[in-house]
Amino acid sequence: MEDILEKLTIAVKRGKADKNSPYPPDMKGQDGADELTAEALKMGFTPDEVLQQALVKGMHLIGEDFSAGRAFVPEMLMAAKAMKAAMKHIEPFFRSGSVKQKGTVILGTVQGDLHDIGKNLLGMMVEGAGWKVVDLGADTPFEKFKGALEEHPGALVGMSALLTTTMVNMKGITEKIKAMNPDTIVMVGGAPLSQDFCDQIGADFYSPDPQGATEFLDGLVQSS
Amino acid sequence: MEHHYTVRLEPLGKQIRVQAGTPLKDVLFPYGVEFPCGGKGLCGGCRVKVLQGSVSLDDEHKRALKKLGLKDPWRLACRSSVIADVTLEIGQFDTFILADSSPFHFHPRPGYGIAFDVGTTTLVAQLVSLESGEVVAVETDVNPQARYGGDVISRIEYAVLQQGADELTRLIREKFAAMTGRLLRKTGGTPPEKILIAGNTVMHHFFCGRDLTPMASYPFETPHGDACRFTAEELGLPADHTEILFLPVLGSFVGGDILAGIVATGLDESEDPVILVDLGTNGEIVVGNRDRILCASTAAGPAFEGTNIHMGMRATTGAISSVALENGEIRIHAIGNEKARGICGSGLIDAIAVFLEKGEIDAGGRITGDKERLPLTQEVFLTQKDVRELQLAKSAIASGLHILMDKLGYSPQDISNVYVSGAFGTFINLTNTARIGLLDFPEEKIIKMGNTALLGTKMLLFEDGERVDRILRKTAHLSLESNPRFQDIFADNMMFQVED
Structure with missing residues (x-):
């Protein structure tokens, strides 16, 4: 049936x-x-x-x-x-362990910002695509990402921001994450962001909608 | 022997009676029209569109128009004088200004006062006789900070991330001094007793030279929101002994302009619970009565101002400002009775209500029948994304009201009046506002108030400081996003009611 x-x-x-x-x-x-x-x-x-x-x-x-x-x-x-x-x-x-998830994605709305609906929608989509999601909530400083990365080695990181005044905080956090481990993949998203901004701050992936992010993630699984 | 003619300004709807031969420059100057090249006919900055009637047109004027590549119906205000009844649209007025003229009760006292509304977009000041309560003179202008961004967040960004705070403070204070200086020329040398200034939190901080860093990130709470006193000298004014005060902030983004709105609506003295809504980008809302007041700002965004809407525009000539259904047919009205070239906020609300009625938008906001566009005229249409933008904006306001009322234990039936302030609020159709769930209250409870910031500031000229202190004591700010159910409430309010 x-x-x-x-x-x-x-x-x-x-x-x-x-x-x-x-x-x-x-x-x-x-x-x-x-x-x-x-x-x-x-x-x-x-x-x-x-x-x-x-x-x-x-x-x-x-x-x-x-x-x-x-x-x-x-x-x-x-x-x-x-x-x-x-x-x-x-x-x-x-x-x-009888069902395997595709990997772990750590999500947080960036330090200084509390608008987290976009991040929540992404989390649901990613979880629905078969990934384990660790949601750190809103106003997330680097230390929280660091703690989560130590707990889940090899995880990817996703960050969101809704304001131009807070999206700049993604730069410092991305740099520190890359300093911990240059191979950690950092995804960014949110209304004021763009591919240019993603490139400028040294993040790996940007998508204007959650569907783009889940497709990117699935691409990683297929290519590995 | 004197002839008089009427000059009508669109889209303000202002009518001014002037003597024949009056230079247009003199007519328009008080309405904030600027003459960037000083009235030399060189820059075209003061161009006006003649919608009806005519103004003077001599050879020099014709040459100036030709040089600037301007054709009919354009004229240069600085080269024109009034020779007949005429209806004009001012080129630089893509924003328009609400200068309040509502009556109010007051206790007469000697001398003059000035009420000054520092808006993010526009500035309005009134010189008031404290004896008669009459407005002696009005000055309006565009906020010169606008070149660094239309909304408060981009101005904060410029101030905090690009070290532009001093520049923004200088710009607003210079404009304030210029406008106030012009008003003071009308007092016959008498310095005013009081100048009261109102503005949102960000305008307060710029004007007062306070650090905006706290407003750039969570929790968006400022320690510098208290009332700010100035001497005339500090602000470059000739008048001395004048009490100059910028009204205090209520909390977070909710500033002294809303405090003045509370005064204007009498919310703080009302026995029954009352709502005040300012339908701007920040969508400030206030719920309360004489015992307790809660306020919040909502991320309504700029959809009501026509921004982020595919064919959206401000409420100027050619904007669809209302839409109705007549015998199943869509009827539109465009400002100035011109051919429609876009849609403004009030038209958007009507259009959505009409398409819901016709079943072309479903309860979730989806355009039915696999259509990509909803046409209003041959040129103007709505897209699916436009509907989504409106859903976000209307839900931001509706959810904010829901959360504040809930916190105070009120249901919509308990609310005696809903006051709507701001330029946009003046033009909305209340049936449709209820229909789309933006302000779901019976029409008879909703009162359009216009510029409550200016009216309230003017009323405060006649009071001592105690009323402001009383309001501050009973008012609390609530951060809507910190409500654990915010996401669910926000999503619920995005939906439309559809009858089976």
Whole structure:
């Protein structure tokens, strides 16, 4: 029954978290991501199959819609809630090691800035693409990134800023991260940023939307 | 034997009666029109568009126009005089200024006072007779700091990261001295008793020469927000013994202009809970009554000013300022009754409401039916991104109000009045503002107030300092983003209500 994975994909994309969730109105009373994931596992699909063939796929679809302007912040947040409801069932297998995540991404809104919705959306997309996300929150100084990098060697770092007065703080943090280990990949994003700014501060990657970042990350896995 | 004619200024809608033959320069100067080359007909900076009627046009004027490559309907204000009824649009006025003329109650006292509103974009000052309460003279101008960025964040960036703070302080103080100097010529030599100045936190800091570093990053709290006193000498004014005061900051980005707005609306003396909303880039909001007041600034962004909108523009000639549905057909009005070439904030709100009505935008803000554009005229249309920009802006305001009301334990039904201040607020259609969820209150509760910063500052000329102190004591600033539910509330308010 491939059908159940398709249903789960749609539940994630449409943001249907569980049977009782009133959103979206036209799916009232139907099974949500929570019930469908439990059922798929019970039917014998492996956690990895559920993750790759339904959850990652659903998040990818909503990410595409977001990039194209067909979906917006509310739909993304609902999709992320549905994904989280499904992940509850998958997480035990991450811990036991039977399902591998693609790697670890450390995220933080840069020191001096507290506008973190963009960073949160990215985190949901990256997690939904099969990565482990360590979210350091808003107003994140270098020391916090340093601590997280020591705890998760080989992790990538993503930083966001919404203001021109705070994005400049990315420069010093990027330099210090590169001084710790020149191979650590640093991604930057946020409304006032540009590819030029990314190049100037010595960061490795910039994307105007979260979809671009997940595609970049997936490219890293495929090329390694 | 004297003939008089009417000069109408668009888009201000100002009508001025003047004597036949009055130089246009004299008519426009009080409205902040500048003559960069000193009125020599060289630079074209004072060009005006004649929308209706005519002004004088001699050979010298014709030669000057030709040299500058200006054709009909353009004229140079510095070369023109009034010879008939005429409607003009001023070329340099892509911003326009609200100079308040509302009546208010006061206790007469001798002498003169000046109320000065230092806006991020525009400056307005009124010379007031403290005896009669009458406005004796008005000066308006564009904030000279604007060349270093239109919004407060870019000015902070210039001050803090490019060491431009002293330059910005100098610019605003020089303009202040020039405008005040012109007003003082109207008092017959009497120095004013009081000059009160209001502005947002960033304007306060520039004017007072305070360090803006705290406003460049989280937590955006300044230790330098107190009221600032000056001597006339310090500001380069001839008048002495005049009390000169820049009103204090309420908290974070919410400044003395909003404090003045509280005075203007009487929010601080109201028994029932009241809301004050300033629909600008910073979208300041205030909720409270005589017991307790909360204020916040929201990251509404510049969508209401037409910025970041594909065909957005300021409220000038050719901007679609309103949109309505008549028998299923879209009807637009463009300012100056000219051909529409873009859309301003009030038109954007109407357009979204109309497209929701027609089902061409769904509850999530998506354009239905795989269309990329929503046409308003043959040339002017909205894009999907425009709808998204509006969703962000309207949610910033609506979420801010939600959080402040929630904190004070009010529901929308408890609010007796919603005062809307600012230039943009004057032109909005209240039915549509409610329809899109920007200000979801019954129309009869919403009151458009115009420039509350100027009105409140003027009212404070007639009071001692105690009212300001009382307001400061009961007002607290709330950082909206620090609310743990902010993200969910913000997302919820981005949605539109759609009837089944």
